[in-house]
Amino acid sequence: MKLRRGVFAFFILYLLAVIWPVALPFSAAEPFVMGIPFSLVWPILWIILGGLALWLLDTVEEG
Amino acid sequence: MERWVIITAIIGVYLALTLAIGLRAGRDTSKSVTGYVAGDRGFGLLVMYFVTGASVFSAFAFLGGPGWAYSRGAAAFYILSYGVLGIAPWYILGPRAARLGRRKGFVTQAQLLVGRFPSRGLSAMVALLSLMAFIPYITLQMRGAGIVIEAVSEGNIPLWLGAAVAYGIVLIYVLVSGVAAVGWTNTFQGIFMLVIAWVLGIYLPIKLYGGIGPMFEAIQIARPELLTVPGLAADGNPWSWGAYSSAILVSAIGLTMWPHLFMKAFTARDDRILRRTVVLFPTFQLFLIPVFIIGFAGVLFVDDLAQPDFILPHLILSVDLPVILVGLFCAGALSASMSTGDALLHASASVMVEDAARPFRAMSEQAQRAWMRVVVVIAGAIAYYFALDPDQSLVVLLLTSYGIIAQFAPPIVAAMYWRRATTAGVVAGLVAGSLTTLFFFLNPELRPWEVHEGILGLCVHLPVLIVASLMTPMQDADHVAPFLDPDLR
Known part of the structure; x- marks a missing residue:
């Protein structure tokens, strides 16, 4: 339950x-990261973090 | 032989293959309503994954997404931002709804709602709202299919004919095989389009600009406004943060609430599969990246395309690609359209018969299946009528749908989590929220900070639901208990 709350808080943060x-402050094109504008890197970063959070939750809960 | 003839032939072969898979799938499913609507509750992980993914990776993602990246730049990034946010609640809601469904025999979202809040009016209202949301979404998919076929055939097969042929095939396999066809064709088409999207997303920038990095640098010099969030509005002026942020919010809320997603929860073999689908879902979001890159690749190479939704096929045809690759790509875009369209047509029919008709009139199983097929044809015809309107933008169609669908969030959450919610409260909230959404949809200039009408609807919906529930007598504890059962987790 504690983990669920943590993951919930994470997704609020994500939103x-x-x-x-x-x-x-993260909406500008610069700096470029590996050729990708930062404004695009930002949502990609959160997709990856979001995926990790869900994976962590699932791994812990299902054992 | 002319180039477009070969490409069209490849698409023809692809369509035939889809039809064959769709028809084969129905063979092993029982002839019951549970078989047609819920696939005998027997879908495994692979099929569930693509069924869920297809709800994102639709014609909207394949054509509308690049169209936005091309014409409106960073505005398109809202699409990347809502997906994972939207699916995350499903990790909890999905299995819970599925368990309730198995215990009580629900096959649709409205049945779950009405199970907790008994009201035939509520059932019919949810069905009608669902249909109102489905139609623009199906329209979008059909237009997408028509666009692809018209573009690759160099206008020899016009939009109306292309959309009719592609959706004629969808109709046939949905009519014959029901949800089993949807599952297996989605899987086949899903794998297909993922591969194609990545290949082109990497190939095009290299071919046109010498790489993805050089491409973005060139755009930053020539059109820097395209790379800054929130990008541009349809008229070329900067888009507002209010519209960008609320587009994310309404789409995230709406994503979890799609009636067909609930129906798919009732098709899952077990909860484990549902949860894993959610965990794997972010991979689908990442597959959108190459699609946007393709849209950006057009910025400095294609001048002022009248209909930005055509950018992808346009670009593919204007660079010198092997003809086979072009054909395969277009088939991929078609599959994106069809795999979402079939699920939506199927869901419309299930919802109208199960939730709008059956509560008012007893029907045999056979009659239900027959009526579902009738509704599939009617819904398809209505959507087709709208699809021919050249002024429709794919993205506007989708956002309209999401505004309606988001209104299902309060009642669904209340049904499974709020003991004190009452039928009167839920009905009052849904009516107030939907009317507010409709009002601001018709009067967009009245929206504060250009906030999406669905969010404004929710701002009215929630307080009405809460206050009206508290003012009406509490539901019988024995009736409520199964819905809030902690074992459902």
Whole structure:
């Protein structure tokens, strides 16, 4: 249950990170990361983190 | 032989293959309603994964997404941001709904709602709202199919004919095989389009710009506004943060609430499979990246395309690609359209018969299956009528659907989590929320900060649901208990 709460909090953070106003400082094209503009890297980063969070939850719960 | 003839032939072969798989799938499923709607609850992980993924990787992702990246730049990134957010609640809601479904015999979302909040009116209202959301979504898929076929045949097969042929095939296998066909064709088409998307997403920037990095650098110099969130609006002016943020929010809320997703929960063999589907879902989101890259690749090479939704096929045809690859790619885009369209047509029919008709009139199993087929044809015809309108943008169609669908979130959550919710409260909330959404949809200039009408609807929906529930007598504890059973987890 504790882990579920943590994961829940993570997804709230995820939501805030991709919308106004938290997303403001991460919305510019620069810096480029491996040729990809940062404005695109930002949502990709959160997809990966989100995937890891779900994977962690599932691994722990299913044992 | 002319180039377009070969490409069209490849697509023809592909369509025939899809039809064969779709027809074969129905053979092993029972002739019952559970068989047609819920596939005898026997879907494994592979099929579930692609059935769920196809709800994202639709014609919208394949054509609307690149179209947005091309014409509106970073505005398209909202699509990347909502998917994982939207599916995460499904990790909890999905298995819970599935267990309730198995215990009580639900095959649709409305049945779950009405199980907790007995009201035939509510059932019919959910069915009608679902249909209202499905139609623009199906329209989008059909238009997508028509666009691909018209573009690759160099206009020799017009949009109306292409959409009719592709969806004629979808109709045949949905009519014959029901959900089993949807599952297996989605799997086949899903694998197909993933491979194609990655190959082209890497190949095109290298071919046109010498790499993905050089491509973005060139765009940053020539059109820097395209790479800054929230990108551009349809008229070329900067898009607002209010619209961008609320598009993410309404799509995330709506994603979990799609009636066909609930029906698919009732098709899963066990909860384990549902949860794993959710865990694997972010991989589908990552598959969208090459698709956007393809859209960006067009920015400096294609001037002012009148309909940006055509960018992908346009680009593919204008660079010198091997003809076989072009054919395969277009088949991939078609499959994206058809794999979502078939699921939606099937869901529309199930919802209308199970939730709008059956509560009011007793029907034999045979009659139900017959009526579902009738509704599939009617829903297809309505969507087809709208698909021919050249002024429709794929993205606007999708966002409209999501505004309606998001209104299902409060009642669904209340049904499974809130003891004090009452039928009157849920009905009042749904009516108020839907009317608010409709009002702002019709009067977009009145929206504060350009916030999406579905979110404004929710702002009215939630307080009405809560207050009206608290003002009406509590439901019988024995009735509520099974829905809030902690064992459902």
